[in-house]
Amino acid sequence: MKKTLNIIVLFLLFGCAKEEAVPVIVDFDFDVFNEDFSIPVQVVFFNRTEGAEEYEWRFEGGSPSRSVNRNPGVIRYEAKGVYEIELIGTNQDGSRDSKILEIQIDDPVIVDFEITNLVDNFSPAVYTFQNNSSGTNSYIWTFDGGAPSNSRDRNPGEVIFTDPGDHQITLEVSNGRETYELQKTITVAPLLVSDFEFQPTFEDDDYQVPVSVQLQNNAISATSYEWSFTGANLSISTEENPEVIFTEPGMQTITLKASNGKDVKTIEKNIEVFANTNLRTFTDIRLGINTAHTANTVGSFFSISTRQVYTNTEVTNEIEKNIDLVFFGLNQTFTRNKFVSPDQLSETTFAPLQEAKNTIFINSQELCNCSASLTTQEFDAMQNDALLKNLSIEETPGGLQNFDKETVPRIVLFQTEDGKKGAIKIKDFVQDGQNSYILIDIKVQKEPVQ
Incomplete structure (x- = not known):
């Protein structure tokens, strides 16, 4: 009975208890x-x-x-x-x-700007900046080397850059929470410099009038040029790199005035030109015997126009048109030597030229039985072509005779196909086996004189 009573009491206590709900806490x-x-x-x-x-x-x-x-x-x-x-x-x-x-x-943040150069980029260079940024409300501009150097305006107006070189432009934008940055570079041109070089043409490198000179303009940051010349075929030129011909002997002046619209710089240089002697001189020319020429060690062919000696393989179809002098040395002991016309190489061991010139030679003045004569002393003293133009150079059987090395120096006279008269002074017979050669000086008219 007592056990049954306890069960009833427990049921009453727990069966009547209220159930608690689980709370929800959102976060x-x-x-x-x-x-x-x-x-x-x-x-x-x-x-x-x-x-x-x-x-x-x-x-x-x-x-x-x-x-x-x-x-x-x-x-x-x-x-x-x-x-x-x-x-x-x-x-x-x-x-x-x-x-x-x-x-x-927020709106998307876009940082962008354009740079406009007012007039040109020569110092002082003025630039404006167009702000194309969007989604932003604050701006910080930084202008490296500029005046002003910074700005907080959306569009900062004109900025002046004076120092040559690269300058960095930085725009930093923000919408209050995010910050973006863009950099661009402008280049201010170097300061204006006026400078030039000059070089005579190949034919006029002796600076004897008329002297044709090519001007090389080395001006920096210039947009216009004004040249002036003394003693020349023109007194003024506005070309960038003009060619001028100096016609009067003496110390002449070349002046270059360079401008870029903001500044002007002037420079002068002198050029000394000389009276025309109508004489061109070549010294210490080496012409090889036939074996040296064939082996391509010392050439036997010489061109007055190109001023070069050519070996066997160097004589191309184009070069052979310019050959004026051909030396034929039979052997290293120089027992038989002569200058021959380029169009008469059949008398030598050299292969014939297809478009060869004709040159008249007097190899042996002592045997030529002709009026033309020039001594070593006269050759050495020759400062112009006066002696040459009075020579009557003609080929004779005696003048075409071979010569040996016993007479040193020896003078050989010649006249080119276009009528230029000249003289060769053989100074030495250099024995070097198969590579033996003669050492010569040449004086020849630059232009034929009738």
Whole structure:
């Protein structure tokens, strides 16, 4: 009986106890990818709710706009604005709770600007800047080397750069939460310099009038040029690199005035030109015997126009048209030597030339039985072509005779196909086996004189 009574008492105590509901406490937070609140914006949410079994998310302005998952994944925002985010949590006990947060979505931040050069980039160079940035409300300009050096205006107006070289332009923009920066570079041209070089043409490198000279303009940061010359065929030129002919002997002046519209710089240089002797001189020319020429060690062919000695393989179809003098040395002991006309190489061991010139030679003045005569002393003293132009050079059987090395120095006279008269002074017979050669000087008219 007592045991039954205890059971009844326990039933009354526990059977009548009230059941407690589980409360719901909603909580969440979020992260914005890369802390970038400028559209498009991607947001991930972290649900920290307690006691809930069901969830309802509402994303104003978001995509998707609703979710019933505990963790809704990534929500995307495509338009600027301030939007509410609400989470509602419930459970089977009827408990309910909610939380609302706001997120501010900004316009995309674009930082961009254009640079305009006023007039030109010569120092002092003036630039303006067009700010094309968007989604921003504050600006910080920095102008490296500029005046002013910085600005907080959206469009800073004119900035002056004086120092030549590269200058960095920096624009920093902000929308209050995010900051972006863009850098560009301008180049201020070097300071104006007036300078030039001059070089006579190949034919006029003896500086005897008329001297044709090519000017090489080395001015820096110039846009216009004014040349002036003394003793020349023209007194003024505005070409960048003119060619001028000096016609008067003496010390002449070349002046270059360079300008860029902001500054002018002038430089003068002198050039000394000489009276025309109509005489060109070549010294220490080596002409090899036939074996040296054939072996391509010391050439036997000489061109007055190119001023070069040519070996066997160097005589191309183009070169052979310019050959004026051919030396034929039979052997290293120089027992038989002579100068021969380029068009008469059949008398030698050299291969004939296809487009050869004709040159008249007097190899042996002592045997020529002719009026032409020139001594070593006269050759050495010759400063112009007066002696040469009075010579009557003609070929004779005696004048064409071979010579040996016994007479040193020896003078050989010649006349080219175009009528230029000249003389060769053989100074030495150099024995070097198969590579033996003669050492000569040549004096020849630059232009034929009738």
